[in-house]
Amino acid sequence: MHSKILILDFGSQVTQLIARRVRDAGVFSEVFPYDVSDEFVRNYGASGIILSGGPNSVTDGDTPRAPQAVFELGVPVFGICYGMQTMAEQLGGKVEMGKVREFGYAEVRARGHSALLEGISDFVTPESHAMLKVWMSHGDKVDHMPPGFKLMASTPNCPIAGMADDERRFYAVQFHPEVTHTLKGEAILSRFVIDICGCKPDWNMPDYIAEAVESIRQQVGSDEVILGLSGGVDSSVAAALIHHAIGDQLTCVFVDHGLLRLDEGKMVMEMFAQNLGVKVIHVDATAQFMGHLAGVTDPEAKRKIIGREFVEVFQVESAKLQNAKWLAQGTIYPDVIESAGKGKNAAHTIKSHHNVGGLPETLNLKLLEPLRELFKDEVRKLGVALGLPHAMVYRHPFPGPGLGVRILGEVKKEFADLLRRADAIFIEELRNTKDDNDESWYDKTSQAFAVFLPVKSVGVMGDGRTYEYVVALRAVQTQDFMTAHWAHLPHELLGRVSNRIINEVRGINRVVYDISGKPPATIEWE
Ligand SMILES: Nc1ncnc2c1ncn2[C@@H]1O[C@H](COP(=O)(O)OP(=O)(O)OP(=O)(O)O)[C@@H](O)[C@H]1O
Numbered sequence: 001m002h003s004k005i006l007i008l009d010f011g012s013q014v015t016q017l018i019a020r021r022v023r024d025a026g027v028f029s030e031v032f033p034y035d036v037s038d039e040f041v042r043n044y045g046a047s048g049i050i051l052s053g054g055p056n057s058v059t060d061g062d063t064p065r066a067p068q069a070v071f072e073l074g075v076p077v078f079g080i081c082y083g084m085q086t087m088a089e090q091l092g093g094k095v096e097m098g099k100v101r102e103f104g105y106a107e108v109r110a111r112g113h114s115a116l117l118e119g120i121s122d123f124v125t126p127e128s129h130a131m132l133k134v135w136m137s138h139g140d141k142v143d144h145m146p147p148g149f150k151l152m153a154s155t156p157n158c159p160i161a162g163m164a165d166d167e168r169r170f171y172a173v174q175f176h177p178e179v180t181h182t183l184k185g186e187a188i189l190s191r192f193v194i195d196i197c198g199c200k201p202d203w204n205m206p207d208y209i210a211e212a213v214e215s216i217r218q219q220v221g222s223d224e225v226i227l228g229l230s231g232g233v234d235s236s237v238a239a240a241l242i243h244h245a246i247g248d249q250l251t252c253v254f255v256d257h258g259l260l261r262l263d264e265g266k267m268v269m270e271m272f273a274q275n276l277g278v279k280v281i282h283v284d285a286t287a288q289f290m291g292h293l294a295g296v297t298d299p300e301a302k303r304k305i306i307g308r309e310f311v312e313v314f315q316v317e318s319a320k321l322q323n324a325k326w327l328a329q330g331t332i333y334p335d336v337i338e339s340a341g342k343g344k345n346a347a348h349t350i351k352s353h354h355n356v357g358g359l360p361e362t363l364n365l366k367l368l369e370p371l372r373e374l375f376k377d378e379v380r381k382l383g384v385a386l387g388l389p390h391a392m393v394y395r396h397p398f399p400g401p402g403l404g405v406r407i408l409g410e411v412k413k414e415f416a417d418l419l420r421r422a423d424a425i426f427i428e429e430l431r432n433t434k435d436d437n438d439e440s441w442y443d444k445t446s447q448a449f450a451v452f453l454p455v456k457s458v459g460v461m462g463d464g465r466t467y468e469y470v471v472a473l474r475a476v477q478t479q480d481f482m483t484a485h486w487a488h489l490p491h492e493l494l495g496r497v498s499n500r501i502i503n504e505v506r507g508i509n510r511v512v513y514d515i516s517g518k519p520p521a522t523i524e525w526e
């Protein structure tokens, strides 16, 4: 058993980052909603508990509180922002509604000595005060500490910016150690989980593989498993892991809907069937998908059709197997957190359209989701540890509906063929730019692709008039795909891509670059 940290979520935008930082310290941690039961808290087996920030005010009557068991269990507790405020309130202190809101950078004086902040500082003032550079985002503040606590940190605006009860091992700060703007944030969280909670830093990939393999074998027994393989990161890593565990009991279904990237089918079959010896059924469903999409222009209608046809293919293929009892999916931890309720957002809703999650009961398969606990970058590390090539594991994500949402309006084979070639040129040129650190613009962007615009414009090529289609290039940088910046690609690079597309892809005579952020735009155009 790993030691683990329980994070209770009060609805902060950055709760996931707490789990990230704790795992960076080598300790397993999971996020649960703040309103889990006392019994859950007692039985979870946490070595320590962290209470996150949140949008509410504890000064309002009916606002979230931590289960009382949190403070009765005898394990260390760390309250962050709202977590500090509710801790103060629940243990007999007092919180008041702030007159000034404090957002962004602040310098905090570390006062007295507490096991949490001892020896951690960014600079020391001429008066020998140890100072921390932190990020704040709050309106309320703790006015009176509960009995047993001493002052651990303060700012001019917020005299009680940190409090500690070393005896009970309760700590709380008003600032956010989980964001990178708090320079010593990682050191503070690591101090809490390793030194104060006494966790061993034992969360690492080789151990994880051994455990995951064992648990997949136990779950599945001698049943067969089918998995929708897209060639994307998550399903590829899930396939490699499950294959590692149960070999030939796994059958992957790779659906070619005619809306894949150039040579994708070939690449997936070579990688999985030939190199890794995984059973992969390659279903060429181009005619089926294209047939149903003909004449349809509405983006939502297109997504629904594609989702429905995916299920249709899975249904047909699973019925052909002898003993298929499980459907494996590459669900990862952010998917789980997002669908847990509060964090609902557009990205999630959009994703759920094509996801195999909405399978009909008649399919009668149980779900196998071995990546449920992992963040994307952990999934990537796992992929590398399982022997998948770096280039596959570090690919940009590709949406299930594929080029279907990158061809605006009606999807036609002719458009998909043009777009595939333009997209391949863009990606090739991005990969060809290596800087001094051997990083290309492909590595420096989170997602990049071409979009087909079904409008024609006039051009002149070789002294002749052209009247052809437009391609838009999109490249974004993002951590979580919920918000994104457009990438400031060098002009020469954009120029090269534009020239090549117009010269090499007959049918395209104009290339534009998308400079919209998300929000207000989304990453995909449909
Ligand atoms: N062409 C396809 N054939 C079979 N299954 C697919 C296909 N496209 C998508 N899927 C299924 O839908 C799931 C969700 O797709 P999603 O794009 O979110 O993940 P991914 O493709 O595994 O990884 P990535 O985020 O890197 O693209 C996949 O894990 C896969 O099971």
Ligand SMILES: O=c1[nH]c(=O)c2[nH+]cn([C@@H]3O[C@H](COP(=O)(O)O)[C@@H](O)[C@H]3O)c2[nH]1
Pocket (backbone or CB within 6 Å): 346, 347, 350, 351, 352, 353, 354, 355, 397, 398, 399, 400, 401, 447, 481, 482, 518, 521, 522, 523, 524, 525, 526
């Ligand atoms: O598997 C998927 N099925 C979908 O239906 C889907 N729609 C969008 N995306 C991907 O989600 C991220 C955010 O996209 P948007 O900004 O366009 O909502 C981006 O990474 C998109 O590529 C999808 N992925």
Ligand SMILES: NC(=O)CC[C@H](N)C(=O)O
Pocket (backbone or CB within 6 Å): 012, 052, 053, 054, 055, 056, 057, 080, 081, 082, 083, 137, 138, 139, 140, 141
């Ligand atoms: N970021 C937070 O947790 C904010 C807590 C509380 N809503 C406040 O404004 O003080």
Ligand SMILES: [Mg+2]
Pocket (backbone or CB within 6 Å): 230, 232, 233, 397, 398, 399, 400
């Ligand atoms: Mg994908």
